[in-house]
Amino acid sequence: MDFEEFQKEIGGLSHYQFVVVLAVGWLSFGAGFGTQSAVFISAIPSFRCAVPPIDDPDVYPNLTESKIKNYTIPYDSTRDEYDSCNRYDYNLSSCRGDGDLSCVTSDEDPGTISCDQGYYYDPTYYEKTTITQWDLVCERQYLDSLANMFFFFGFFVGSLFIGPLSDWFGRKTAMLVTCVGMVASCVGCAFTPTYELFVFVRVINGAFIITAFIASYTYAIEISSTKWRTEAGAYICVAVSVAHVVFPGIAYAFNGDWRSTQLLIALVPAPFVLIYFFIPESPRWLLRSGRTKEARKIFARYAESRGKELTEETWTLLVQHQNEEKNKEESDKKKFAVWDLYRRPIMRLMSINVLICWFTVSMVFYGLALNGGNLAGDPFVNNTLNGVVEVVAYAFIYFAKYGRRPLLSVSFTLAGTCCIVSMILDLYSKGDQTMLAGSTAMALIGKLFASLSFGLIYSVTSEIFPTNVRTTALSMGSLAARVGGMASPFILQLQATIPWLTQTVFGSLSIICGGLTLFYPETVSTEYMTTLDQAENFYRENVPILKWLNKRKTAVDDNTLITKKKMSSKTDLDMNGKKNYAYETDVAFKASGTMF
Numbered sequence: 001m002d003f004e005e006f007q008k009e010i011g012g013l014s015h016y017q018f019v020v021v022l023a024v025g026w027l028s029f030g031a032g033f034g035t036q037s038a039v040f041i042s043a044i045p046s047f048r049c050a051v052p053p054i055d056d057p058d059v060y061p062n063l064t065e066s067k068i069k070n071y072t073i074p075y076d077s078t079r080d081e082y083d084s085c086n087r088y089d090y091n092l093s094s095c096r097g098d099g100d101l102s103c104v105t106s107d108e109d110p111g112t113i114s115c116d117q118g119y120y121y122d123p124t125y126y127e128k129t130t131i132t133q134w135d136l137v138c139e140r141q142y143l144d145s146l147a148n149m150f151f152f153f154g155f156f157v158g159s160l161f162i163g164p165l166s167d168w169f170g171r172k173t174a175m176l177v178t179c180v181g182m183v184a185s186c187v188g189c190a191f192t193p194t195y196e197l198f199v200f201v202r203v204i205n206g207a208f209i210i211t212a213f214i215a216s217y218t219y220a221i222e223i224s225s226t227k228w229r230t231e232a233g234a235y236i237c238v239a240v241s242v243a244h245v246v247f248p249g250i251a252y253a254f255n256g257d258w259r260s261t262q263l264l265i266a267l268v269p270a271p272f273v274l275i276y277f278f279i280p281e282s283p284r285w286l287l288r289s290g291r292t293k294e295a296r297k298i299f300a301r302y303a304e305s306r307g308k309e310l311t312e313e314t315w316t317l318l319v320q321h322q323n324e325e326k327n328k329e330e331s332d333k334k335k336f337a338v339w340d341l342y343r344r345p346i347m348r349l350m351s352i353n354v355l356i357c358w359f360t361v362s363m364v365f366y367g368l369a370l371n372g373g374n375l376a377g378d379p380f381v382n383n384t385l386n387g388v389v390e391v392v393a394y395a396f397i398y399f400a401k402y403g404r405r406p407l408l409s410v411s412f413t414l415a416g417t418c419c420i421v422s423m424i425l426d427l428y429s430k431g432d433q434t435m436l437a438g439s440t441a442m443a444l445i446g447k448l449f450a451s452l453s454f455g456l457i458y459s460v461t462s463e464i465f466p467t468n469v470r471t472t473a474l475s476m477g478s479l480a481a482r483v484g485g486m487a488s489p490f491i492l493q494l495q496a497t498i499p500w501l502t503q504t505v506f507g508s509l510s511i512i513c514g515g516l517t518l519f520y521p522e523t524v525s526t527e528y529m530t531t532l533d534q535a536e537n538f539y540r541e542n543v544p545i546l547k548w549l550n551k552r553k554t555a556v557d558d559n560t561l562i563t564k565k566k567m568s569s570k571t572d573l574d575m576n577g578k579k580n581y582a583y584e585t586d587v588a589f590k591a592s593g594t595m596f
Contacts, residue, residue: 009314013225014305020223021232023275025239027175027216030269032243034182034209036369037265038148039383040251041258042130043373046122047137048073049087049115054104059097071104074112079499080430085138086112114138125379126256133258134195141493147199148370148489154206156482159475162211170289171219171282178215179272181208186266190259212269213240222282237455238394243268244369244387248380287322338472341465344532346539346546351473353516354461357412358477360509361453362484364415367492367506368447374495375443376426376436385444393451403524404460409517411452416510418446423503443503450510463523466535470528519543 051072053059063071072090073082088104089111095103121132131137136144166174185205192198217236224232254260283302286295299318300310341351372386373379400407422442429435457477465473495502521542529535540546 009308013228014302016301016305017223017225020279021220021235023279024175024216024220024223025235026275027179027269027272028213028236029239029243030179030265030272031182031209031212031216032240033247033265033268034186034205035213035240036244036247036383036387037205037262038151039370039372040126040129040248040256040261042136042144042148043126043256043379044131044137044144045124045126045129045256047084047119048082049085050118050120051087051092051104052117053095053097054092055120059095060099062099071101083112086114089113092117129256129258130195130198136195141496143195145489145493147195147202149486150199151202151206152366152482152485152488154203154208155210155485156479157203158207158209158211159214159478159482161207162214163475165211166215166218166285171215171222171285172276172279173281174215175212175219176273176276178208178212179269179276182212183266183270186262190262190266219282222284223280234394234397238391241387241390241394241451244390245384247387248383252380284322287319292319338476340469340532341473341476344536346536346543347465347532350464350520350539351476353519354464354473354477355480357457357513357516358461358480359484359487360513361412361450361457362481363488363491364419364484364506364510365447365450365454366485367488367502368419368443368450370488371443371492371502374492375440376433377440382440382444386447389444389448390451393448394455396452397455400456400459401524403522404456404463405517405520405522408453408456408460408520409514411449411456411514412510412517413514415446415449415453416507416512416514418442418449419503419507419510422446423500423507426503427500446506453510453513460517460520460523463526463528464520464535464539466529466531469532519545 048069054072055068069082072087074086074088076083090104119135119137131144185201185208189201189205192201217233220232220236221229250264251261254264280298283295283298296315303310342348369386372383375382422439425435425439425442429439461474461477462470491502491505521539529538
């Protein structure tokens with residue numbers, strides 16, 4: 001008896017399991033705050049060169065911000081905005097106040113210099129961010145991209161060690177460790193005095209944030225029945241998206257102060273430490289680890305929650321089935337490794353395709369998330385909407401039951417199209433608020449379809465690879481996604497010098513992946529493949545282009561066979577000395593060949 005048969009015997013998913021999955025969602029909810037932390041703690045407010053004492057209200061009380069810029073900051077007509085990294089080369093020390101502006105007026109061209117007096121940051125939305133803390137703008141902007149890259153590098157590192165941590169010490173212990181690590185690293189990050197230490201702690205923070213999500217996701221689907229596994233996984237993902245909706249409002253309440261915001265991020269997941277004492281270990285993991293007595297208590301509680309009793313016979317069958325599965329998994333692990341994905345020609349192409357798609361969807365998803373503060377309009381409203389479209393995207397996954405491949409292809413293509421349209425509207429807006437609003441709307445819709453692509457790529461990857469290399473394929477795709485996430489901050493930085501390039505990169509790669517996904521086989525209503533050879537044949541019969549080529553080859557082979565049979569029938573010698581037609585046919589064929 002397997003776990004699913006046990007669930008059917010007790011009447012389905014127990015109320016106890018349902019409550020436990022709900023409780024575990026709090027950890028992923030807390031992790032959701034962390035995944036979006038860079039959007040607010042590293043937000044770039046509007047800035048210009050500081051020009052003391054011209055911008056000192058005590059010295060020049062009657063100068064507005066627009067007048068200060070007009071007197072001291074060069075205007076970039078090509079970008080239709082004031083230069084943020086340079087000022088006019090006036091001798092500011094000669095400015096004495098009392099309304100005397102002769103120190104910043106001249107009939108001659110004063111020339112320009114970089115911001116030698118530091119920077120002034122607009123406090124409208126953000127009081128203090130890491131950008132204003134360490135002046136990570138202009139020639140130092142790459143340091144901000146580097147910090148965000150290392151945060152996503154933490155995702156990469158965390159993805160490597162969460163598997164062994166969960167397998168060796170248990171799902172429940174892994175969740176506790178990642179929760180404590182996430183809280184501690186967030187607190188440590190809030191008190192970092194230097195940029196270098198901040199980057200170092202952010203790597204640790206990123207590692208614990210992603211592992212907290214993975215640990216809670218793994219636990220939720222393991223503790224659920226097979227029938228409700230998809231819903232349990234979706235719930236964990238939606239909890240993260242809800243955090244993305246809530247977070248901007250709370251960050252707004254803290255007036256954009258990055259240290260206070262970071263402490264808030266540490267506070268949210270902390271209650272899980274209490275939840276830990278009220279949830280059981282994953283019974284599947286306990287059985288695999290040979291801790292049958294503990295597992296039996298949990299299964300008995302499942303049954304009790306449904307008003308049933310766990311019988312000795314049922315328990316014996318459960319343990320027996322689990323032992324058989326464990327032996328089979330251990331055998332598979334000994335036989336297959338990552339290079340097996342590249343040994344067969346079609347699976348090799350499928351694996352490369354998966355790498356490209358995972359890299360792209362992660363880069364675009366996180367790139368659009370980080371770019372929320374750069375869109376026209378209120379950054380807190382924009383980022384709230386960024387979270388809302390993620391929740392909506394999970395609703396669209398319902399339509400995957402009608403076809404995984406077309407929905408994934410459409411989502412990639414529309415995400416890319418929206419990015420490019422958003423770029424065009426922004427590029428030609430020239431300050432027109434309607435066009436800027438349209439640009440923001442298209443970017444948000446692009447985020448919706450990028451979120452949908454991210455949700456679908458998991459299930460598609462797990463379904464197109466056979467059982468004995470499925471986990472390896474998912475790990476390979478996940479690592480490609482981490483690399484894509486690490487690349488996204490630098491792709492975003494390009495828009496500071498080439499405004500149209502970032503969205504063009506996002507859009508073009510997404511559209512290319514929309515085409516590449518059409519080379520995946522359709523997996524709706526198909527059973528999981530179990531062997532590499534079975535998968536290779538499945539690709540050949542279900543990938544549209546390969547299916548067409550296979551049919552054409554079959555038709556050619558059939559025609560060749562018919563021709564050979566006809567020619568063979570003419571070679572039969574007449575027992576009475578009749579003419580051998582094969583010889584004449586051969587001569588005629590060779591003669592016709594000389595004409596070409």
